[in-house]
Amino acid sequence: QSVLTQPPSASGTPGQRVTISCSGSSSNIGSNTVNWYQQLPGTAPKLLIYSNNQRPSGVPDRFSGSKSGTSASLAISGLQSEDEADYYCAAWDDSLNGHVVFGGGTKLTVL
Amino acid sequence: QVQLQESGPGLVKPSQTLSLTCTVSGGSISSGDYYWSWIRQPPGKGLEWIGYIYYSGSTYYNPSLKSRVTISVDTSKNQFSLKLSSVTAADTAVYYCASEARDGYNEHDYWGQGTLVTVSS
Numbered sequence: 351q352s353v354l355t356q357p358p359s360a361s362g363t364p365g366q367r368v369t370i371s372c373s374g375s376s377s378n379i380g381s382n383t384v385n386w387y388q389q390l391p392g393t394a395p396k397l398l399i400y401s402n403n404q405r406p407s408g409v410p411d412r413f414s415g416s417k418s419g420t421s422a423s424l425a426i427s428g429l430q431s432e433d434e435a436d437y438y439c440a441a442w443d444d445s446l447n448g449h450v451v452f453g454g455g456t457k458l459t460v461l
Numbered sequence: 462q463v464q465l466q467e468s469g470p471g472l473v474k475p476s477q478t479l480s481l482t483c484t485v486s487g488g489s490i491s492s493g494d495y496y497w498s499w500i501r502q503p504p505g506k507g508l509e510w511i512g513y514i515y516y517s518g519s520t521y522y523n524p525s526l527k528s529r530v531t532i533s534v535d536t537s538k539n540q541f542s543l544k545l546s547s548v549t550a551a552d553t554a555v556y557y558c559a560s561e562a563r564d565g566y567n568e569h570d571y572w573g574q575g576t577l578v579t580v581s582s
Binding site: 352382383385387393394395396397400401406438440441442446447448449450451452453454455 | 498507508509510512521522523524557561562565566567568569570572573574575
């Protein structure tokens with residue numbers, strides 16, 4: 351049972367816009383920033399979004415993030431076949447002296 | 462560009478101690494820009510943060526693993542290490558080392574390729 355809650359799956363057709371939600375609580379998303387990771391099959395996760403809505407260098411602007419209260423969202427516009435991957439949200443949690451918590455992951459399928 | 466590489470045994474017996482090392486290249490582990498983290502992923506499951514160490518030796522651990530985890534650093538070798546004691550089959554996972562930025566956002570921007578550790582007799 352992950353501390354942050356994500357839908358297990360999402361899907362879309364090429365060119366479509368899809369969003370993935372991440373729900374937390376006041377001790378994590380409610381008081382800290384959210385990061386998002388993309389994990390392609392058989393590879394290590396890759397940082398996609400940090401500090402709620404910042405893209406590292408090299409990440410296409412098709413990817414965007416937002417946060418409101420104790421929830422966050424990742425949006426992917428102009429969906430492409432290579433976007434098919436697992437996506438994870440993460441945040442610092444202030445409880446129990448503090449630690450990083452992850453969502454359970456969302457498997458995105460491009461139909 | 463920072464690069465990380467995990468190394469260690471791929472098979473550990475139940476009740477024994479899992480030991481892994483992460484070698485950092487392309488940057489100094491003592492630069493002060495990062496915490497150095499361990500993250501694991503059981504087969505077919507999600508990510509779990511194990512903990513991190515700063516080059517000074519200060520550590521933060523996942524409360525759920527704290528009693529069994531030790532992370533240490535060797536700045537002379539530009540390496541940091543993970544020890545997880547009293548392992549069970551539930552500790553079977555791909556173990557990643559990663560850099561965790563000290564910018565207040567705790568993002569993991571560089572990752573190793575991961576190493577699968579199986580706990581089995």
